Amino acid sequence: MATDVQPEPTTAPVESGRRPYRFTADQFWRMIEAGVFPESHVELARGRIYLMVKYEPHNFTVLRTAKVLRSMMPAGFYVREEKSMRHDDWSVLEPDVAIVPGDEDVFRPDVPLTSEAALIVEVCASTPWPDYRQKANLYAAAGVPAYWIVDVGGRKIDVFSQPRGKGAEAAYAEQRAFAEAEAAAVVIAGREADRIAPRDVLPPA
16 A cells, blocks of 8 residues: 555656656665654655555554464465565565565565565555556566455455566466455465455455
């Protein structure tokens, strides 16, 4: 989930005397270390900094999703909840939930790459454009094998798989929607760990 003051336009007029400034991932990390964004969840996507605004339906669904996923983790993987992940020179993303290799009890000085993730989940309560367009493209470009969007309003889980392409052309070749009681398979390293239905993680209707 990500938002800023205004939605990101698909196209922008060319202005000779005024150009937008894009931050690099290195600049973003330095701002975090300097305390530029105290007590705020922020992420960098394609050079733009976004403040993460979160409401209770979103918060509840993130907590439930992370809890359910933790209960089915195979050895060698763990769940990261709303934690930064390195992506590329222009993006430092903060997925709502991510399954990555390793052990949460072992300190790792560098945050994981999105390309290392076995599964990334974004909860969509008020952010369809970043979740379905921007994030889907970025995670596909990183080769994340499975990307889920838990749609709070639609009371469903959209499962994206088979990433294809590079850069702005990257996309998922397969998409399937799972309604309230339909269970989606949680696949980690090519094996089904268990299944989750939307009703397992969503707040009451």
